[in-house]
Amino acid sequence: MRPPSVDALARSLADTGLPHPLLVDAARAAIAEGIGESSADDDVAGTAGAGNDDDGSDVADRARRHALTTARTLLQPVVNATGVLLHTNLGRAPLGVELAASYTNLELDLSSGRRGSRHAHAAALLARLCDAEDAIVVNNGAAAVLLVLAALAADRGAAVSRGELVEIGGGFRVPEVMEQSGARLVEVGTTNRTRASDFAAALDRPHHDIALILKVHQSNYRIVGFTEHVDVGDLASLGVPVVADIGSGLIDAACPWLDDGPPAWLAGEPAARQCLADGAALVTFSGDKLFGGPQAGIIAGRADLVERCARHPLARALRPGGLVLHALQEVAMAYLRRDGRAIDFWRMASQDTAGLEQRARTLAAEAQVGETAAMASVPGGGTLPGVEIDSWGVVLDGDHAAALRRATPPVIARVNDHRTWLDLRTVAPADDRHLIVALSALR
Template sequence: MRPPSVDTLARSLVDTGLPHPLLVDAARAAIADGHCEDALEQARSNAHTMARALLQPVVNATGVLLHTNLGRAPVAFAADAAYSNLELDLSSGRRGSRHAHAARLLARLCGAEDAIVVNNGASAVLLVLAALATGRGVAVSRGELVEIGGGFRVPEVMEQSGARLVEVGTTNRTRLTDFASAVRNPDNHTALALKVHQSNYRIVGFTEHVAMADMASLSVPVVADIGSGLVDAACPWISTGPPDWLAGEPAARQSLADGAALVTFSGDKLFGGPQAGIIAGQADLVKQCAQHPLARALRPGSLVLNALQQVALSYLHRDGQAIEFWRMALLSTGELEDRARALVTGAKVGEVAAMASVPGGGTLPGAEIDSFGVMLAGDHSAALRTGTPPIIARVSDGRTWLDLRTVAPGDDQLVAGALKALG
């Protein structure tokens, strides 16, 4: 059988909404695979697969607030196509700095002298080490030589920065005297001490660690990689104060107040903003980081900085409800139970169930937040993902769990429609 025309086949797929070059690819792939009789059906399937692979909104019903696979913190930001004063000083008319906007607000939030922004948390650590410790030693507790998701390992990042790792203490116990001994040893040429937050695991039992206030007595600057991005342990943006599940989480403001020379953290975790890395602390050290050649390679663009600025302003207004992560995290179980009951009653599918949400994103291991949602017998995750938008659920114990803490109230009707389709 003579294969169909690629162009004719591609034009028959115009209703998919994909641009013509991609439709040509879908048609060619169908023909090349030997699908002559059912070429249109196969080409349409190829086009559908292409469309599903594009970035698109999804409904997060997993209960994981900072789901790495789903982009971590959800951020609402929209702007018309326009120029901005990204590197223009409007007062003088001269060239300015991209660190004069969001970074200045971040410094204010953290109680820091200055701050800069790079493209992610790992970049923040890399830049600090490269700018302040290339060719010299950096003292780190063996219990804090962590690996986080994506293969980010502290020793490997340190090697790439040009700094030299000086391990102190043991896996489970490190004392201030261990750090002091490493710093005093002239063979180490120690430039910094690095305190790394064990954000995605816990060591329990016979343990000992050195508090930041004690580390500040060392004769070298101490850098605190707090990772998760809690700005202030007092949570002034929450009228009722910090929730119980935040207990023990290190915060930028308190780390600096306790004597850290610099703090580094991610923008898309507990901070609730876009992917970014923040370096905040002493002005002279921040300046050294900003002047390092890597700073240009790691800098974010105006879209990220603008989004960070909006989140930072919400914090300064003490408006936690304007930050989507905190809005979701602080929802009452009563409200969630009411929504779940309405969904089950309307869809006549599933049952209301108590659940436990988690912060996610490599933060607060073991922490749980009481929640409610809809539970379905069996695994319906694949069917839920086929919707528009896809609904991402959690499956365990042979059941499908849709946790409403991470579902925006405006998406309840979408969930209801998907549940009815399952019935």
């Protein structure tokens, strides 16, 4: 039997929704596999020339598997049932911002008609939220630290506590970022105890030539026991600019966008507004963590230092595009309206457990599989290590993670002790129907 037509085979896969060139790739891969398998069988049997036989249904099945594999590599919505609110593998903070296809005044001053700055929109709102003189936006949190160090401390010293020389996800290491920026690392204190006097002693040594003090939030770990650290206010009294990399992006410790104020699980988390009020010259933080926006890095604080960052050549290489700035603007506007429910992260994080328990009971009853259980969600994304938030969900005996990932849309669960846990705190109520369908298929 001759191999099937590539074009005919590709057209039979049109229902997958993939563009025709990708379907052609899938068809060719399937046909090549069939020829290879037949040739191998010929070698074993010693019957040359029989390799052209190929069952049409087999090659069609192979082609469909290739097409579906390609489809699953593309970015697509998933249902996050892991209970990790800021799941790095799932894009951290969920975000739903729509923008119609149109031109924007990205770098146009509508008042004068002259060229404007892309920092006049979202960045200005972020500065207002932080009670900062000015702000600038770059493409992620690591870029914010890199730009600050390059602009303010190149070829000079930057003092950091040894207890804050952190590594976070993706291999971001403070010493390596400092090296790339051109700043010279001046280590201060010890891993578990650093005092203001340690920084003062380092500043007194002229050969250190310290341009700034960098205070780094221990985003994803804790040092407990015999410890000591220096607050922003005490560092600010030493006479050099203090840059507080708060990482997770809490804007205001008072959480005025939440009706009930700050939740207990936020206790002790540094916030941009308070760090600046305590004397930090600049704060840096991520846009896609506790801020609840897109991936971005924010630098906010003294206008003269922000301007030096904006003028540095790296600023252009690290700047975000209009879509990111528009999303940041929408989230910032929600904060200014004090509308926490318009920010998906805060809406999910502040759900009451009674409502989650009721949803879990409804899900289990309709799917006729699993049982309801109290659970513990976590903030995730390198924020608030060790913190748990009470939640509810559905638990099933056995490991069903792979089967749930094959659902449409894919459902991402967690497996522990050979049981599959689906935490509803991170599932939008609109996705409950998808969960019921996916769970029902497991019966």
